[in-house]
Amino acid sequence: MCSRDCCNNKGPVSRTKEGNPCEKKTQKQESEIIVPTPQSLLYPYEVIQEIADFIVKGSGIRPKIGIICGSGLGSLADIIQNPKVFDYEKIPNFPVSTVEGHAGRLVVGTLEGANVMAMQGRFHFYEGYPLAKCSMPVRVMKLCGVEYLFATNAAGGINPKYAVGDIMLMHDHVNMLGFAGNSPLQGPNDPRFGPRFPALVNSYNKDLINKAIEISKTMGIESSVHVGVYSCLGGPTYETIAELKALRMMGVDAVGMSTVHEVITARHCDMKVFAFSLITNKCATEYSDKKDDEASHDEVMAVAKNRQKTCCELVSRLVAEIQKTA
Numbered sequence: 254m255c256s257r258d259c260c261n262n263k264g265p266v267s268r269t270k271e272g273n274p275c276e277k278k279t280q281k282q283e284s285e286i287i288v289p290t291p292q293s294l295l296y297p298y299e300v301i302q303e304i305a306d307f308i309v310k311g312s313g314i315r316p317k318i319g320i321i322c323g324s325g326l327g328s329l330a331d332i333i334q335n336p337k338v339f340d341y342e343k344i345p346n347f348p349v350s351t352v353e354g355h356a357g358r359l360v361v362g363t364l365e366g367a368n369v370m371a372m373q374g375r376f377h378f379y380e381g382y383p384l385a386k387c388s389m390p391v392r393v394m395k396l397c398g399v400e401y402l403f404a405t406n407a408a409g410g411i412n413p414k415y416a417v418g419d420i421m422l423m424h425d426h427v428n429m430l431g432f433a434g435n436s437p438l439q440g441p442n443d444p445r446f447g448p449r450f451p452a453l454v455n456s457y458n459k460d461l462i463n464k465a466i467e468i469s470k471t472m473g474i475e476s477s478v479h480v481g482v483y484s485c486l487g488g489p490t491y492e493t494i495a496e497l498k499a500l501r502m503m504g505v506d507a508v509g510m511s512t513v514h515e516v517i518t519a520r521h522c523d524m525k526v527f528a529f530s531l532i533t534n535k536c537a538t539e540y541s542d543k544k545d546d547e548a549s550h551d552e553v554m555a556v557a558k559n560r561q562k563t564c565c566e567l568v569s570r571l572v573a574e575i576q577k578t579a
């Protein structure tokens with residue numbers, strides 16, 4: 254029996270080589286087929302340019318360094334001097350932040366004499382945004398004039414040597430969403446941003462990592478600063494023990510729900526990248542009944558609040574180093 258409303262054939266459907274004749278589509282039905290837009294076409298170059306012009310004209314500043322504040326690390330933007338603040342809702346074509354600890358403001362100004370812009374609130378895949386939308390602001394930064402991306406995040410520590418409150422300087426990542434075929438660059442490539450097949454082997458700038466290590470020594474925090482591998486999962490669930498065991502076996506030191514697609518987008522358009530994770534919780538990699546093993550966003554926010562001063566100092570000092578060599 255054919256179940257289509259348009260069909261008068263109430264008897265069993267006989268299939269021919271050509272298929273079910275009742276399923277022939279009219280022109281109207283064809284136009285109703287929804288073809289998903291490839292990610293790379295969501296924000297064409299011209300739209301990104303318009304947003305960048307809006308920010309540069311509105312602030313009177315052409316920033317050199319772009320900062321993305323991780324969960325609970327919004328204070329990284331509060332230390333910017335002479336700030337010009339843009340609420341995301343007021344920026345044309347900008348998404349809105351929906352996560353606690355991500356205020357949803359773009360702050361443009363100066364830090365240690367350098368022109369900077371900071372996202373006080375990033376976009377995550379689990380909020381329902383495609384990856385290209387999550388990392389679209391990185392392209393906006395690029396067209397504003399940004400050369401250096403500082404991406405920060407809150408993450409769970411998988412490496413057993415990491416303690417809550419430690420900082421992990423990212424020197425590599427495992428792109429789990431990429432393993433599943435999802436990329437912010439998926440779709441036609443616009444060469445004005447970068448090449449079709451960008452290499453990622455040297456994504457995390459070694460000079461900046463070394464400078465950050467030196468800075469951590471002068472701050473007296475070198476024993477709680479590590480260099481490691483981050484992995485981004487889709488969230489919003491925290492990981493199962495089996496997933497955490499698998500990630501550890503893959504060489505992952507810290508796990509989160511962001512940053513990787515931003516770094517991919519930044520490297521595609523040839524920005525220098527520095528990124529770090531604040532370890533806000535220790536991930537259990539063995540089964541137990543301990544309630545302590547369960548990650549929570551409250552804990553993430555509380556640890557980030559406690560460590561914000563240290564993170565701000567690290568960022569300011571690194572910006573000062575970049576500014577010195579400018």
Ligand SMILES: O=P(O)(O)O[C@@H]1C[C@H](O)[C@@H](CO)O1
Nearest residue numbers: 323324406407510511550553
């Ligand atoms: O934006 P980040 O990656 O810093 O935030 C992490 C991942 C989730 O958004 C949230 C989970 O607590 O913190």
